[in-house]
Amino acid sequence: MAELQWFYPDTVEEVVELISREGVIPHGGGTGILRGNLKKIRGLVDLSRLPLQYHRKRGDMVKLGACTTFADAAAYLGGLDRECILAKALGSAASTPLRNRITMGGSTALFPVWSDLMGPLIALGAEVELAGTNSGLFPVVRYVDEKELRRGALITGLRFRMDSWTSFYYRETRTFSDHPAFTLTLLCRKEGGRIAEFRALATGCTGRYRRLAQVEEALSGVELESVDPKEVARAADVGFAAKKFMSPDYLKHLVSVQVERGIAELVGRQQ
Amino acid sequence: MKGAFNVNGVSVEASFHADETLLNVLRSHGHTEVKEGCDEGQCGACVVLLDGKLVNSCQVLAATARDAEIVTIRALGNLHEPHPIQRAFVDAGAVQCGFCTPGMVLAAYSLIRRNSDPSEMEIREALDGNLCRCTGYVKIVEAVDLAARRMRGHA
Numbered sequence: 001m002a003e004l005q006w007f008y009p010d011t012v013e014e015v016v017e018l019i020s021r022e023g024v025i026p027h028g029g030g031t032g033i034l035r036g037n038l039k040k041i042r043g044l045v046d047l048s049r050l051p052l053q054y055h056r057k058r059g060d061m062v063k064l065g066a067c068t069t070f071a072d073a074a075a076y077l078g079g080l081d082r083e084c085i086l087a088k089a090l091g092s093a094a095s096t097p098l099r100n101r102i103t104m105g106g107s108t109a110l111f112p113v114w115s116d117l118m119g120p121l122i123a124l125g126a127e128v129e130l131a132g133t134n135s136g137l138f139p140v141v142r143y144v145d146e147k148e149l150r151r152g153a154l155i156t157g158l159r160f161r162m163d164s165w166t167s168f169y170y171r172e173t174r175t176f177s178d179h180p181a182f183t184l185t186l187l188c189r190k191e192g193g194r195i196a197e198f199r200a201l202a203t204g205c206t207g208r209y210r211r212l213a214q215v216e217e218a219l220s221g222v223e224l225e226s227v228d229p230k231e232v233a234r235a236a237d238v239g240f241a242a243k244k245f246m247s248p249d250y251l252k253h254l255v256s257v258q259v260e261r262g263i264a265e266l267v268g269r270q271q
Numbered sequence: 272m273k274g275a276f277n278v279n280g281v282s283v284e285a286s287f288h289a290d291e292t293l294l295n296v297l298r299s300h301g302h303t304e305v306k307e308g309c310d311e312g313q314c315g316a317c318v319v320l321l322d323g324k325l326v327n328s329c330q331v332l333a334a335t336a337r338d339a340e341i342v343t344i345r346a347l348g349n350l351h352e353p354h355p356i357q358r359a360f361v362d363a364g365a366v367q368c369g370f371c372t373p374g375m376v377l378a379a380y381s382l383i384r385r386n387s388d389p390s391e392m393e394i395r396e397a398l399d400g401n402l403c404r405c406t407g408y409v410k411i412v413e414a415v416d417l418a419a420r421r422m423r424g425h426a
Contacts, residue, residue, distance in 0.1 A: 003288070003289050004288075004289035004290050005289065006272065006289055006334045027332070027335065029331075029335055031312055031327075031330040033332070034292070034312075034330055034332070038290045044289075044332075044334070046334065046335055048335060071324075094312075094400075095312075095313075095315070095399045095400030096325060096378065096381075096396070096397055096398075096399055096400045097312070097315060097318050097325045097326050097327045097330075097378075097400040098312050098327060098330065098400060100324040100325055100326050101326050101327070101330060101331065176399060177313060177399070177400075177402070
């Protein structure tokens with residue numbers, strides 16, 4: 001078998017042409033590629049010469065380049081807003097040296113089951129910027145759900161609106177260096193004494209992610225004082241495949257417990 | 272394939288396979304101070320500074336690091352002229368089997384460059400990618416704190 005070939009293009013157009021070839025994929029510098037089977041790959045396209053490592057905010061819209069690392073994104077977003085769910089999630093992902101390599105684009109494209117990125121991105125209603133067969137801006141949730149959208153596409157950036165959410169992020173691990181069995185993203189926007197909008201999403205479950213629609217419906221528009229976190233958390237219906245050391249029922253119970261704690265924290269309730 | 276790497280200020284011409292990691296290339300060119308531990312990016316024994324950023328060299332494909340500035344523990348100090356962080360590790364009793372020590376010291380160096388007065392929590396977070404198989408974490412955290420204080424001229 002021929003040795004793996006590397007390409008070092010300078011433009012997005014060159015990358016798009018290269019990844020249209022059989023077995024050639026982009027590499028932004030992250031670590032996911034080493035977890036796959038390199039022997040199945042014919043060519044790797046190094047993205048480091050492209051200007052895809054950036055972060056910027058225009059108005060309330062934040063944009064991150066595809067090759068921006070988790071570490072840089074977490075530092076930037078945390079500086080804008082300490083409550084930013086992405087800053088919390090990315091800052092707790094993996095470890096310091098790995099966060100210096102894992103990229104926003106690579107992690108979106110691969111969406112590993114232990115991803116700390118995808119829950120917050122989907123909950124925030126983020127969009128992914130693609131070049132190639134399907135150029136343009138698309139909701140991240142569409143990119144995840146529609147295989148055809150991903151085929152032959154290069155992620156060049158991600159963007160989302162920096163709304164005034166208070167947030168709760170939880171990753172279920174046995175030790176800090178574990179991949180999470182699931183992640184939980186809760187976003188709450190308050191107006192006066194009521195919840196204007198609530199978003200809840202779990203990853204790591206069957207279907208890769210699940211929006212906790214019943215929790216969202218139970219909380220949106222209600223008075224903060226009337227919220228019963230335990231009661232609402234019962235509505236968190238998430239299915240899991242059996243995982244090592246953890247049964248689906250146990251994981252579902254853990255989600256319910258964390259949803260309860262998250263709601264209590266977000267509505268300012270002492271537990 | 273071929274490439275040049277700037278390791279500790281010295282240009283190194285290297286031949287390597289297209290799927291080879293930076294860790295393998297460094298070790299096969301005499302940089303055995305970069306330790307091979309888990310080979311999965313979990314233990315931190317192989318960390319180096321790549322263009323100023325702490326990374327697991329086992330998780331970097333060498334082909335992406337051509338022409339990059341790489342710093343290994345060897346650039347910091349040696350037995351006769353140890354870096355203040357290395358001296359602090361000895362003085363605090365933070366070295367047991369020593370396998371994790373190069374990675375721990377580099378992670379501490381990376382932290383103190385950014386933050387000269389880290390809290391205990393900040394030290395623990397900065398070392399979150401480095402495992403000590405002897406479990407000597409308390410002394411290691413004390414050593415980093417001691418090194419930071421000495422480098423600020425407070426100890």
